[in-house]
Amino acid sequence: NAGVMQNPRHLVRRRGQEARLRCSPMKGHSHVYWYRQLPEEGLKFMVYLQKENIIDESGMPKERFSAEFPKEGPSILRIQQVVRGDSAAYFCASSPSTGNLRNEQFFGPGTRLTVL
């Protein structure tokens, strides 16, 4: 049973380019979460998605960042016109359900984005 898959593992972009990060949840999981880990900080929640729906994007920067989880295929976190401050590790997590008392999320290996 494959875990949460993320690709690429490492991504280098120049300022102004676009970054696309992909996340395939565990089999049977329909809930996806994205977190960002800035250097020397803990993970911070960005967005929660279910298939074709954004449930909570309260942690997403207002500009340049977007996320989707289409009916088919992986979830995508997209960062347009990247800046140096976007350099971070981006983690995806998935869960089979939410709203119950024992919500457990399973994390992927992360994508390390470096903006030159």
Next chain:
Amino acid sequence: AQSVSQHNHHVILSEAASLELGCNYSYGGTVNLFWYVQYPGQHLQLLLKYFSGDPLVKGIKGFEAEFIKSKFSFNLRKPSVQWSDTAEYFCAVNDAGTYKYIFGTGTRLKVLA
């Protein structure tokens, strides 16, 4: 708002020393508690978790943690560390019934051989 504090940012120990990493959270309701480890260059791995029941939780690799509700704490312990325990450790809290995990800033542990 919920927050998680890990007071030790960097810890250096010799092999066979005992380890205790502090974790305090601020939230008065029912919570789920987690400790994750991140080895250099690797992804987050779950060490242990607490949902309910026995407040002393045993995890993988000889780690354990104790939930003390009155102190809002969930400290991680290991009686005898090994060089391979060198990693970053994150405490996380989840308001039971919701989906957001709140992470601490992490503790970098270095174990000297």
